Amino acid sequence: MHIEWSATQMYNTLMAVAAGVALLQLVRFGWLIQRDRTISLEGWAMGFGVNGFLLTLLGGAMTLTWPLSKVGFPFDDIIFGEPSLAFGVLMLAGAILLWRKSNLLLRSDQKQPGTKITGGRVADDLTEMTRPLSYFAAAIGLGLIAIAFAGIYYQLFAAPPEEPISGQFADYPLLEASFISGLYALTGIGAILFPFGLNNRKSKVVKVIAVVWTLAGIAFALFGAMNYFTHIGLIVNTMN
Numbered sequence: 001m002h003i004e005w006s007a008t009q010m011y012n013t014l015m016a017v018a019a020g021v022a023l024l025q026l027v028r029f030g031w032l033i034q035r036d037r038t039i040s041l042e043g044w045a046m047g048f049g050v051n052g053f054l055l056t057l058l059g060g061a062m063t064l065t066w067p068l069s070k071v072g073f074p075f076d077d078i079i080f081g082e083p084s085l086a087f088g089v090l091m092l093a094g095a096i097l098l099w100r101k102s103n104l105l106l107r108s109d110q111k112q113p114g115t116k117i118t119g120g121r122v123a124d125d126l127t128e129m130t131r132p133l134s135y136f137a138a139a140i141g142l143g144l145i146a147i148a149f150a151g152i153y154y155q156l157f158a159a160p161p162e163e164p165i166s167g168q169f170a171d172y173p174l175l176e177a178s179f180i181s182g183l184y185a186l187t188g189i190g191a192i193l194f195p196f197g198l199n200n201r202k203s204k205v206v207k208v209i210a211v212v213w214t215l216a217g218i219a220f221a222l223f224g225a226m227n228y229f230t231h232i233g234l235i236v237n238t239m240n
Contacts, residue, residue: 003238009067011058012080013231016224018058019084022051022091023187023217027210034201036120041102049095055088075156079147083184086140090133097129127198134195141191144184151181164233165226183223186216 025047032039061067062081066074101122151157157180158173159166169175190213197206 002240003071003235005235005239008070009061009065010231011062011067012076013224013227014054015058015062015080015084016220016227018051018054018224019087020217020219020221020224022048022055022087023190023213023220025051027213027217030206030210033120033123033126034206036118036123038118041098041105041117041122045095045098045102047095048091048098052088052091052093052095055084056092057088059084059086059088075150075154079151079156083140083144083147086136090137093133094130097126101125101129123201127201131195131198134198137191137194141188141194144188144191148181148185148188151177151184157181159230160234160238162234162237164230164237166230167234183216183219186212187220190216 025044029039029044031037059081062077063085066077066081068074068076068080102117105117105122152174155173155177157176158170159176161167161170163170166176190209193205193209197203197209200206
């Protein structure tokens with residue numbers, strides 16, 4: 001197998017890491033708010049913004065240019081690019097809301113930037129500011145569920161034999177299809193439930209969201225990190 005890498009781009013390593021960390025950030029931030037812990041809104045805004053920027057940039061590039069179509073996987077441009085773009089824009093919107101809320105509190109209290117604020121003080125306002133975004137998140141969640149079904153039905157996501165580690169399971173395409181589809185399904189379930197969780201922050205729905213996003217976040221981050229080795233190996237093994 002030979003791939004002309006000088007004409008092909010592949011960014012889903014960094015996209016997976018950013019998506020996983022972003023999911024974990026959402027769970028952690030919600031945990032702090034729920035327990036009325038002290039938080040730095042500026043710090044969390046920057047944290048959301050970093051991952052949001054990466055996902056928007058890379059997801060947007062993949063969505064608009066379809067780089068993986070050049071190596072025979074055009075469906076991966078939809079699967080990886082469009083959800084990353086949507087998630088990135090949502091994270092950027094969250095970062096803007098947190099930054100704006102922080103500035104409003106600083107002006108009203110005459111505090112210095114970086115001052116920590118208790119989560120309970122901003123919980124209601126942040127909930128209402130986030131509610132309009134939650135409807136788009138739920139719609140994208142339905143799309144993630146559709147991707148999960150497509151992954152199983154068409155047995156997608158199988159790595160080529162030339163890819164280290166993942167390529168060892170090339171003869172069992174349903175194995176990796178089930179794993180990746182499961183991650184999309186977990187993320188999608190949390191996104192679909194998100195608007196309902198905002199209606200009652202102490203409901204069991206919020207706990208379900210936290211569990212599924214934690215599991216998916218850890219798996220995406222670790223899988224993306226591992227792919228730095230496997231994708232480098234794939235490039236080396238298919239250059240000539």
